[in-house]
Amino acid sequence: xxxxxxxxxxxxxxxVIEWNELFGNSVSNKDLIEVYKKLTLEELAGxxxxxxxxxxxxxxxxxxxxCDVLYTGVFWNALSGYPxxxxxxxxxKDYWKEGPETLQEEKEYLAEMVYNVxxxxxxxxxxxxxxxxxxxSDKYDIPAAFERITESNYSKALSKVNAKYTLQECLDSVKSxxxxxxxxVEETSNHYIIKARVDTQEGVEY
Numbered sequence: 729x730x731x732x733x734x735x736x737x738x739x740x741x742x743x744v745i746e747w748n749e750l751f752g753n754s755v756s757n758k759d760l761i762e763v764y765k766k767l768t769l770e771e772l773a774g775x776x777x778x779x780x781x782x783x784x785x786x787x788x789x790x791x792x793x794x795c796d797v798l799y800t801g802v803f804w805n806a807l808s809g810y811p812x813x814x815x816x817x818x819x820x821k822d823y824w825k826e827g828p829e830t831l832q833e834e835k836e837y838l839a840e841m842v843y844n845v846x847x848x849x850x851x852x853x854x855x856x857x858x859x860x861x862x863x864x865s866d867k868y869d870i871p872a873a874f875e876r877i878t879e880s881n882y883s884k885a886l887s888k889v890n891a892k893y894t895l896q897e898c899l900d901s902v903k904s905x906x907x908x909x910x911x912x913v914e915e916t917s918n919h920y921i922i923k924a925r926v927d928t929q930e931g932v933e934y
Contacts (some may be wrong), residue, residue, distance in 0.1 A: 732871075733796055753803070760803075764801075772793075776789065777796070781841075794873070797841075801845070813857075823855075824855065824862060827864075828860065844856060907928055909924060
């Protein structure tokens with residue numbers, strides 16, 4: 729049974745934008761469009777990412793990949809001027825639920841997503857991705873997986889009030905992953921934000 733709802737999608741978007749704003753990535757900063765385009769392509773088509781996991785039938789890789797693409801692709805959409813909105817006919821007429829019905833069609837939709845990102849077709853990416861998410865919601869608990877990924881992402885933001893761990897413990901945890909270089913801390917009024925200037929896995933410098 730396909731269980732994903734428009735409310736789920738809007739929650740995903742709200743969470744992604746809030747997380748980015750916390751880490752200093754404003755949705756109004758159009759300089760980030762190319763950065764998030766590259767990140768979305770990597771999460772889609774990189775080694776060990778969504779499409780690679782799909783082709784290998786790696787179930788854990790697929791669900792993690794869907795959530796990673798949510799974090800990059802939804803923000804790329806918003807940066808590009810195509811945020812998810814509840815009054816869009818794509819959603820109010822339930823067109824987004826008319827997605828792929830076979831494994832071959834799923835592969836075609838995933839390929840279409842790559843094509844759309846490569847060619848800066850943000851709306852085309854959005855329509856294909858939301859359809860894929862809906863179709864795959866009969867196999868995966870996407871909202872639960874998204875919350876798990878969100879908790880992991882927020883582990884890089886340490887609250888100054890009632891924090892479970894010390895700042896040093898959080899820094900050590902991020903560094904121990906072995907993925908990030910030049911790790912540093914920025915301070916806001918309520919949080920310590922742990923950032924890195926180099927993501928060696930994605931091959932990105934910030």
